[in-house]
Amino acid sequence: MLFSASLDVSNVWIERSDRDLCRDLSFTLRAGEVLRVLGDNGAGKSSLLKVVAGAMTPLEGRIMFNGQDVTSHRALLQQSMVYIGHGAGLKSMLTIEENLLSYCPATSPEQMQSVLDILDLANHQETYVKALSAGQSRRVALARLWLSQCPLWLLDEPFASLDVSGVAVVESKIQQHINEGGMVLLTTHQALSSVVTRDLVLS
Amino acid sequence: MTYLTFGRTQCRVLWRRKQDTVNALLFFVMVVALFPLGINPSAAFLAPAAGGIIWCAAVLAILMAIDGIFKEDFRDGTLEQWVVCGLSLPVLMLIKVAIHWFAVVFPLLLVMPLVSEMLMLPSGSFWVLVATVLAGTPCLFLLGAIGAALTVSLKQGATLVILVILPFYLPVIIFATSAIEASQVGLPYIGFVAMLLAVSLLSLVVSPFMTAVAVKASVN
Ligand SMILES: Nc1ncnc2c1ncn2[C@@H]1O[C@H](COP(=O)(O)OP(=O)(O)OP(=O)(O)O)[C@@H](O)[C@H]1O
């Protein structure tokens, strides 16, 4: 599948606990780009991602998706994005498969099987998520990315608690996604080899 | 995510954690069972008080069930995912509350014949009791959801929910018990049931939006 989408964020002003995290921040994201948000702990990287995802409202600023203003009606953007935050968003009392199907109901059994194979979770299909390790739950959360066919990925520390092979798999998936014309906005403290197109530094 | 898969997931989770609902139900039955033992098992005392006892126990059981409905969702990050999933948050909240309402009230109605027998409620008033439960409890759940969403990010949430929403429960208890009392002394009770229905319908209109706003504020 080939995507073509664009995201324009202009003049956002984010305030949290009466502290300005960023003011007049603007950036654009085009098809095939990976934008990495850099900054110290507490600089406001997660907050910026939440603002783009629509979980937080900025004091000011405008967000355009595919040339349409989505600042006040976010659904248009939200249906074309996957946001994975610090919390995995998985129900501990459901199995891996049930969790993934609740987000991506159109997944076929073959797709499910291949994704679980890639993530090295093939033996755990029927395991409750509460019985998985931190890294394994992270893998399940990330599996949503390639099941849901959305052009925009918003990833908050996607590599947290992943092992070396997990990082490699996710990196290659990001590479594949941008080759298909997808867009990725991510924060990470991990040194990444090649996939990042540009950096955005929050101070 | 679609509304259908959301509802199905909620049902699944509720079923796998059915112990919580069962606990609320056991609590209800125990409170009701203790009254005749503790105060006076004679019909002269129990029959007029039956409606009040049943309703107070039901309200406490519902408070128990409602105060934590968003706890788990907040902790595991799914609450945040609902906010950003592109579906209408008020509709999602309505679906969730409706499923919880059914999961608690349906078993409650199943034990109702037993407890009204235990409290010697006159058989003519039994159906009035059922009508008040059906008309009044939606309001308790809808309002409770607002309180639960408001306090979900706080550590001492549970007691706060009770303080926040209990005042709004009082009219419901008063109308419901008045209806049952009226039916016992042969007065018209339809007006009280209609009031309950009106309050529930009003909260049906208002509550999903307020719950959605509270949820958004909590994930912030
Ligand atoms: N729930 C909250 N309520 C109030 N203030 C918050 C909340 N979460 C974070 N903050 C504040 O907002 C600021 C930015 O937080 P944010 O989570 O965006 O940082 P971050 O750049 O993602 O940091 P990290 O690298 O540790 O993930 C922090 O200074 C923090 O004090």
Ligand SMILES: [Mg+2]
């Ligand atoms: Mg962060």
